Amino acid sequence: MLVQLFSRGIARIAAETGAMIIDGGTRAGVMELMGLGVADRGRKSILLGVPPAGRVTYPRGPKEGSIQKGAPLDPNHSHFVLADCDNWGCEDTMMFELAQALAQKTPVVTILVNGGEHSKNEVLKSVCQG
Numbered sequence: 001m002l003v004q005l006f007s008r009g010i011a012r013i014a015a016e017t018g019a020m021i022i023d024g025g026t027r028a029g030v031m032e033l034m035g036l037g038v039a040d041r042g043r044k045s046i047l048l049g050v051p052p053a054g055r056v057t058y059p060r061g062p063k064e065g066s067i068q069k070g071a072p073l074d075p076n077h078s079h080f081v082l083a084d085c086d087n088w089g090c091e092d093t094m095m096f097e098l099a100q101a102l103a104q105k106t107p108v109v110t111i112l113v114n115g116g117e118h119s120k121n122e123v124l125k126s127v128c129q130g
Helices: 002-017 029-040 092-102 117-128
Strands: 021-023 047-049
Touching: 002 021, 002 029, 021 029, 021 092, 029 047, 092 117
Parallel strands: 021 047
Antiparallel strands: none
């Protein structure tokens, strides 16, 4: 059911408007669902993942399972920017800097799906950046 929301909703609108989607980029939770949604739409949107470099595994990099509390990059993301940090959450600064730079030429929308205290802080940052 959620895959359809991401595919028929978010990914479809992104493809129709030429919007870029930015998320954490891992094969976990809503980020994996977003990857599946974009793949279902024929990969017509840029899906940029911004994870902490010290927590992710990927081909020709750290092997899956080799990082404690790590996660693999999602294969359906088209691009990645690895934040130069080692802890979950430390990538927020990079993600918001990228979004702010991109917002100079195109509108930015923030979507919150689930999450805890960290997610609330991300939404607050988004609102403060306008």
